Amino acid sequence: MFDADQYQLLDFGGGRKLERFGAYLLDRYSPPAEDARKSNAAAWKDLHARYERTQGDEGRWKPAGVLPATWTISHGECVFELQATPFGHLGVFPEQAANWDWIAKQIARASRPLRVLNLFAYTGGSTLATAASGAEVVHVDSAKNTVAWARRNAELSGLAEKPIRWIAEDAKRFAERELRRGNRYDAVILDPPSYGHGPKGETWKITRDLHSLLTTCAALTEGQRAFMLLTCHSPGFEPPEVEAMLADAVFGTCQAGATAQPLTVGCVDGRQLPSGVVARWPR
Numbered sequence: 001m002f003d004a005d006q007y008q009l010l011d012f013g014g015g016r017k018l019e020r021f022g023a024y025l026l027d028r029y030s031p032p033a034e035d036a037r038k039s040n041a042a043a044w045k046d047l048h049a050r051y052e053r054t055q056g057d058e059g060r061w062k063p064a065g066v067l068p069a070t071w072t073i074s075h076g077e078c079v080f081e082l083q084a085t086p087f088g089h090l091g092v093f094p095e096q097a098a099n100w101d102w103i104a105k106q107i108a109r110a111s112r113p114l115r116v117l118n119l120f121a122y123t124g125g126s127t128l129a130t131a132a133s134g135a136e137v138v139h140v141d142s143a144k145n146t147v148a149w150a151r152r153n154a155e156l157s158g159l160a161e162k163p164i165r166w167i168a169e170d171a172k173r174f175a176e177r178e179l180r181r182g183n184r185y186d187a188v189i190l191d192p193p194s195y196g197h198g199p200k201g202e203t204w205k206i207t208r209d210l211h212s213l214l215t216t217c218a219a220l221t222e223g224q225r226a227f228m229l230l231t232c233h234s235p236g237f238e239p240p241e242v243e244a245m246l247a248d249a250v251f252g253t254c255q256a257g258a259t260a261q262p263l264t265v266g267c268v269d270g271r272q273l274p275s276g277v278v279a280r281w282p283r
Contacts, residue, residue, distance in 0.1 A: 001097050006073040006196045009267045013038035017202060021082055026049045026090055032274040039269050051088040058086045079156035090121045091117040095265045095275035100129035106227040107133040114186040114226055119171040124150030126189045131162040142198045144168040170198025171256060172209055175216045186226045188217040194234040206234050214249030233276035246279045259283045
């Protein structure tokens with residue numbers, strides 16, 4: 001988890017969440033908080049900025065110009081560059097911190113060097129956790145600017161010289177090509193979006209494409225699999241379904257191998273804000 005001076009969820013409710021990223025207190029849109037009630041009204045009065053949706057997935061930060069162009073927070077030895085994007089994202093998803101800790105434990109438990117494939121890798125949280133723990137990692141994301149952001153995070157973290165291969169490509173296409181090439185991995189990490197587009201016009205739809213991608217990942221790790229990690233943030237993907245999908249794709253049965261649970265962010269008042277689902281193997 002994050003140290004308290006790096007990140008905290010201070011309150012949530014009414015479709016909003018109040019978070020502190022380093023020195024900055026931010027109010028952001030949060031659909032999972034729609035039915036919750038805020039517990040500390042006074043805490044919301046000292047905001048630095050509030051993100052508001054304007055159309056579609058885009059919006060604006062108010063007041064403008066308060067936040068710096070970039071700033072950083074850290075998790076262990078991993079350092080993340082943050083930016084206030086038009087989509088309300090900052091460059092890090094705090095709920096993933098528990099997964100980074102789990103990845104480090106799996107690598108530490110392995111009796112051999114591991115080669116890890118990180119698909120839909122975004123700004124590289126899992127890539128940094130993997131590299132910092134001593135494993136080789138192939139980082140794949142379809143957006144060149146996001147891959148460049150992840151590389152800056154590696155540099156900030158002192159991990160630029162670690163064995164990280166940076167790939168700007170469609171995740172599904174890359175995994176299928178790796179299988180045809182005969183390349184193999186010891187572990188796969190996936191954090192797929194609901195919908196997406198590759199750099200050459202490829203389309204991704206999680207309800208249509210996830211199972212086939214998991215089957216490809218199972219083949220890429222067959223005979224040498226150390227761990228697999230899948231996170232989902234799409235409506236309709238609950239722990240039983242995600243667990244069954246991972247188990248069926250990897251082991252050929254829904255009754256073996258994987259475990260899934262809600263992915264949450266802990267609030268300072270003890271409540272948990274839902275943030276998707278995580279499925280892991282081994283249990």
